[in-house]
Amino acid sequence: MSTRTVRRALRATPGHVVLAVLAIIALFPIALVLVNALKDAPEVVRNPLALPEIVDWANIPEAWTYGNFGRGFINSVLLTGTTIITVLATAAPAAYVLAARKIKIAGPVMIYLMMAMTVPIQLFLFPLYAAFARLGLLSNVFAVGVVIAAINMPLAVLLLRTFFLRIPAELPEAAAMDGANTWQVLRHVLIPAVSPGMITVGIVVGLMAWNEYLISVTFLQDPTSYTATLGFLSLTGTFAVDQGVLMAGAALLIVPIIALFLAAQRRFVDGLVSGSVKG
Structure with a gap:
């Protein structure tokens, strides 16, 4: 091993140590x-930091049954899918218009979007609830997905704009010279070019929609429309003293998220890196 390699490894060691510590803090x-x-309730209370003396698999099916996770996961997938599709279908054209400055008020619109991210959703709960009740949309998973999409729209537009800024101006101009209209340029040229950004935004927005509580608990009142998050929270009343079942419910809730992130982590990181140069 050369001296240069050793020096490079030594310089990188503090950063690796910091990353390892942060990983331990996040994974613990x-x-x-x-x-x-995998423990029964008395064992959890006795020593929550210890490994289980006897593995108790009964907690998982019990949490699945009483939390109605079967239906909850279906509703969560429908809500999350509606949110992602709505956000990507509307944020991508908006981000392109702002990045290319197709409108004269692009600057004020950017300021408006940044200000909109700071407004708490609690300000709109009462008028939204009144509108949902009048339109008969309470306990409608798809309608709630659209609301969550609207909440995340400013962030999605701002993130996607950074990806559109990286595209050379000559690319859409060449497509336009070949006779493509704006929609064709966006669909066939620009969207494929910013696909890493679309994946990144989809993952970020999807995680927010999957974990959403306030909007879901306000508008999803019928138990048949409960998401997995609301199903888990329903366990807190039935199994308030059985920490083993509660932990099993929490495990059922977070394992799909971990699996999704592990499957898409490379695309997620690539998207973040490719969109971090221009802003």
Whole structure:
């Protein structure tokens, strides 16, 4: 091993140590949930940090049944899918218009979007609830998905704009010279070019929609429309003293998120890196 390689490794060591510590801090609560999901209630209370003396698999089916996770996961997928599709279908054209400055008020619109991200959703709950009740949309998973999409729209537009800024101006101009209209340029030229950004925004917005609580608990009142998050929270009343079942429910809730992130982490990181140069 050359001296240069050794020096490079030594310079990188502090950064690796910091990343390792941060990884341990982030993974420890998840590991604690998974470990305690396999214990009975007395063992969890006695020592929540210890490994299970006897693995208790009964917590998982019990949490699945009483939390109605079967239906909850279906509703969560429908809500999350509606949110992602709505956000990507509307944020991509808006981001392109702002990045290319197709409108004269692009600057004020950017300021408006940044200000909109700071407005708490609690200000709109009462008028939204009144509108939902009048239109008969309470407990409608798809309608709630559209509301969550609207909440995340400013962030999605601002993120996608950075990806459109990286595209050379000559690319859409060449397509336009070949006779393509604006919609064709966006669909066949620009969208494929910013696909890493679309994936990144989809993952970010999808995680927010999957974990959404305030909007869901306000508008999804019928138990048949409960998402997995609301199903887990329903366990807190039935199994308030059975921490093992509660941890099993939490494990059922977070395992799909971890699996999704592990499957898409490379595309997610590539998207973040490719969109971090221009802003």
